[in-house]
Amino acid sequence: MGAGKTTIGRMLARRLGRSFIDSDHEIEARTGASIPWIFEIEGEASFRRREAEVIRELSAQRGIVLATGGGAVLDPASRALLAERGTVVYLRATVNSILQRTAHDRNRPLLQTADPRRKLEDLTAQREPLYREIADLVIDTGRPNVQSMVQTILDQMAALETARARKAKHRMNEQACTTLNVDLGDRSYPIVIGRGLLDDGALLERHIGSGGGGKVAIVTNTTVAPLYLEKVAGPLRASGREVVPIVLPDGEEYKNWQSLNLVFDALLANKCDRKTTLVALGGGVIGDLTGFAASSYMRGVPFVQIPTTLLAQVDSSVGGKTGINHPLGKNMIGAFYQPRAVIADTATLDTLPARELSAGLAEVIKHGAILDAPFFDWIEQNVGALVARDAEALAYAIARSCEIKADVVKRDEREGGLRAVLNFGHTFGHAIEAGLGYGDWLHGEAVGCGMVMAADLSRRLGLVDEASVARIRSLAEAAGLPVVAPDLGVERWIELMEVDKKNEGGAIRFILLKPLGSPSVNSAPRELLLATLEASIR
Ligand SMILES: NC(=O)c1ccc[n+]([C@@H]2O[C@H](COP(=O)([O-])OP(=O)(O)OC[C@H]3O[C@@H](n4cnc5c(N)ncnc54)[C@H](O)[C@@H]3O)[C@@H](O)[C@H]2O)c1
Numbered sequence: 374m375g376a377g378k379t380t381i382g383r384m385l386a387r388r389l390g391r392s393f394i395d396s397d398h399e400i401e402a403r404t405g406a407s408i409p410w411i412f413e414i415e416g417e418a419s420f421r422r423r424e425a426e427v428i429r430e431l432s433a434q435r436g437i438v439l440a441t442g443g444g445a446v447l448d449p450a451s452r453a454l455l456a457e458r459g460t461v462v463y464l465r466a467t468v469n470s471i472l473q474r475t476a477h478d479r480n481r482p483l484l485q486t487a488d489p490r491r492k493l494e495d496l497t498a499q500r501e502p503l504y505r506e507i508a509d510l511v512i513d514t515g516r517p518n519v520q521s522m523v524q525t526i527l528d529q530m531a532a533l534e535t536a537r538a539r540k541a542k543h544r545m546n547e548q549a550c551t552t553l554n555v556d557l558g559d560r561s562y563p564i565v566i567g568r569g570l571l572d573d574g575a576l577l578e579r580h581i582g583s584g585g586g587g588k589v590a591i592v593t594n595t596t597v598a599p600l601y602l603e604k605v606a607g608p609l610r611a612s613g614r615e616v617v618p619i620v621l622p623d624g625e626e627y628k629n630w631q632s633l634n635l636v637f638d639a640l641l642a643n644k645c646d647r648k649t650t651l652v653a654l655g656g657g658v659i660g661d662l663t664g665f666a667a668s669s670y671m672r673g674v675p676f677v678q679i680p681t682t683l684l685a686q687v688d689s690s691v692g693g694k695t696g697i698n699h700p701l702g703k704n705m706i707g708a709f710y711q712p713r714a715v716i717a718d719t720a721t722l723d724t725l726p727a728r729e730l731s732a733g734l735a736e737v738i739k740h741g742a743i744l745d746a747p748f749f750d751w752i753e754q755n756v757g758a759l760v761a762r763d764a765e766a767l768a769y770a771i772a773r774s775c776e777i778k779a780d781v782v783k784r785d786e787r788e789g790g791l792r793a794v795l796n797f798g799h800t801f802g803h804a805i806e807a808g809l810g811y812g813d814w815l816h817g818e819a820v821g822c823g824m825v826m827a828a829d830l831s832r833r834l835g836l837v838d839e840a841s842v843a844r845i846r847s848l849a850e851a852a853g854l855p856v857v858a859p860d861l862g863v864e865r866w867i868e869l870m871e872v873d874k875k876n877e878g879g880a881i882r883f884i885l886l887k888p889l890g891s892p893s894v895n896s897a898p899r900e901l902l903l904a905t906l907e908a909s910i911r
């Protein structure tokens with residue numbers, strides 16, 4: 374009351390290019406009566422009801438500067454609406470200055486008393502906490518210069534806006550964390566996906582062996598350890614956990630029993646018991662090996678996956694296949710063993726070499742191509758963002774991939790049939806990997822090329838059209854994957870595909886498309902297979 378809200382409000386509205394509305398004027402316009410008259414005839418309670426109604430309507434408008442009567446805050450609903458819908462500026466005035474400004478104003482029904490000072494002091498005591506409750510800005514109106522007061526409001530509003538935007542962004546970052554549940558009865562577990570998850574030390578702690586005191590053995594490799602080991606181990610140690618770091622040499626060639634034995638050596642040497650949780654920190658090699666170690670150490674200890682490659686985040690960390698290689702075959706020794714949780718921090722992909730990122734995208738494309746046509750469309754539209762490591766695009770691609778894979782695994786955990794569709798592109802891909810010697814092409818690169826070949830074979834069998842093959846080829850290329858197959862010699866090619874472990878009873882079973890977005894398991898006449906090989910090698 375008497376703080377100058379009409380003058381300041383008008384000027385503020387002009388500066389902001391908005392219209393100015395005074396709720397008292399609005400009430401007078403609607404009732405055709407002056408405020409003192411309404412007070413006199415209807416009483417304060419009735420006036421407050423009219424005021425609350427006007428505020429409810431006006432606060433719903435956007436782009437206005439609204440001045441309310443000094444008593445508007447008395448109504449809790451009005452208070453809530455003002456706080457929620459607007460930026461509330463409390464123009465604070467001292468009792469003295471209000472007295473000065475209202476001395477000769479007969480339009481202030483509440484001040485028509487014998488002792489206006491006393492009345493003002495009472496009003497202030499009653500209303501001040503309510504103003505403060507909803508005020509975004511508190512502006513002292515003692516200064517004579519209205520211009521500078523308006524400028525102060527504008528400056529503080531801008532600062533407030535920036536702070537709000539920052540907060541909203543922060544909230545978004547925090548919320549940009551998706552949790553999926555892999556539904557496998559009592560072996561169900563969450564997959565948490567988001568940027569910066571490793572910064573939240575408590576997240577991992579929540580998924581570590583229930584009993585409390587258990588040790589944590591973190592298995593990683595010489596490449597990943599300098600990047601992320603301390604980030605994971607630090608908070609665990611800080612919360613009183615004993616952490617056993619186990620750092621293996623890096624490479625698929627070390628996914629063998631010697632490395633497995635190094636893990637067991639370290640676990641035993643550090644007296645790790647059955648309450649110890651194994652944490653796999655790294656790509657698919659570390660994940661597969663650590664999972665297998667966890668499945669057999671003391672007949673099984675809990676384990677958590679922290680995948681740090683895109684391939685591991687979209688594929689190998691989900692589904693519970695664990696194992697190591699044997700000199701006579703890849704992934705030949707292993708077990709089905711589910712983790713307690715998968716924590717996929719997309720920020721770890723920042724340090725991933727581009728080739729590895731592309732290799733991971735191959736499995737993402739695979740999930741769309743065999744099981745989700747709309748997702749395939751989405752990947753086509755967003756492949757640029759994915760290659761550029763756009764955090765949001767990656768998080769979505771990972772989440773959708775995990776969903777698709779988890780759904781397949783839920784329906785066929787131990788690869789009775791359906792799960793085999795996840796091998797789309799892999800029969801050709803495995804032949805490339807084996808034919809060139811493992812390590813020449815990355816697995817995902819071989820799968821990328823293999824998918825183009827499988828699509829081509831699908832077309833030759835009349836299952837898809839030429840346009841679908843072209844789409845797969847372009848998408849693989851856009852993802853940075855090779856699409857021209859290595860020339861191993863046609864006979865060698867067929868030989869390699871025949872030994873692929875997914876074959877049963879002689880004929881090679883291919884996972885093909887019928888149409889793009891759904892799988893079809895088929896064998897293929899030799900001449901069509903030869904035609905595909907010749908066309909792919911070019
Ligand atoms: N279990 C399954 O269902 C399943 C599925 C697909 C693949 N796999 C297995 O996964 C393995 C391939 O996994 P991969 O592609 O993750 O390979 P990988 O584990 O060898 O990792 C690739 C390379 O990236 C490095 N690296 C990992 N994280 C990094 C990071 N954040 N920054 C920088 N460098 C990083 C690794 O040290 C390695 O040099 C194969 O052994 C394959 O058999 C398993």
Ligand SMILES: [Zn+2]
Pocket residue numbers: 688736799816820
């Ligand atoms: Zn694969």
